[in-house]
Amino acid sequence: NAGVMQNPRHLVRRRGQEARLRCSPMKGHSHVYWYRQLPEEGLKFMVYLQKENIIDESGMPKERFSAEFPKEGPSILRIQQVVRGDSAAYFCASSPSRSTGNTIYFGEGSWLTVV
Amino acid sequence: EDKVVQSPLSLVVHEGDTVTLNCSYEVTNFRSLLWYKQEKKAPTFLFMLTSSGIEKKSGRLSSILDKKELFSILNITATQTGDSAVYLCAVANTDKLIFGTGTRLQVFP
Numbered sequence: 613n614a615g616v617m618q619n620p621r622h623l624v625r626r627r628g629q630e631a632r633l634r635c636s637p638m639k640g641h642s643h644v645y646w647y648r649q650l651p652e653e654g655l656k657f658m659v660y661l662q663k664e665n666i667i668d669e670s671g672m673p674k675e676r677f678s679a680e681f682p683k684e685g686p687s688i689l690r691i692q693q694v695v696r697g698d699s700a701a702y703f704c705a706s707s708p709s710r711s712t713g714n715t716i717y718f719g720e721g722s723w724l725t726v727v
Numbered sequence: 728e729d730k731v732v733q734s735p736l737s738l739v740v741h742e743g744d745t746v747t748l749n750c751s752y753e754v755t756n757f758r759s760l761l762w763y764k765q766e767k768k769a770p771t772f773l774f775m776l777t778s779s780g781i782e783k784k785s786g787r788l789s790s791i792l793d794k795k796e797l798f799s800i801l802n803i804t805a806t807q808t809g810d811s812a813v814y815l816c817a818v819a820n821t822d823k824l825i826f827g828t829g830t831r832l833q834v835f836p
Binding site for chain 1 (some may be wrong): 768823
């Protein structure tokens, strides 16, 4: 049973380009969370999705960021027109139900560097 | 606004020392408090606490929650260099985990 799979693990983008980060939840998990970790900081909640629905996007920047979790395929976090301040580690987590706690599992993260 | 505050921000100790990491919180719809260890990759789960006063132990690590005073502590006894990491405290409400900024622990031989 594979864990939460994120790719790419490392991504370098020039300012103004688009970044797409993918997350495949654990088998049987239909709830996905995205977190961002800036250097030397804790994890900041971005968005919580279920299949085809955004449940809570209170942590998403209002512009340039979007997320989806289609019926088929991985969840995708999309960052348009990246800027240097977007450089961070982006962690995806999944759980089998809405209840959080020790049923939430993290992926290894995607490190975005904007040059 | 929900918040989780950890202290100290960083800690430098020698092997064998005992450390106490603190976590205080103000979160609506509290469900549980969790501790994670992070070493340059994904956080790894340590403990989940839901009830006050019940200590959770795993080897040299232990943790306890006080829901009245809204805080938790993580103790590490007889520290080893392998304990060097960032320790994250997170509070789960009905929808998500809210993380503190972490305590960076460095253990020197």
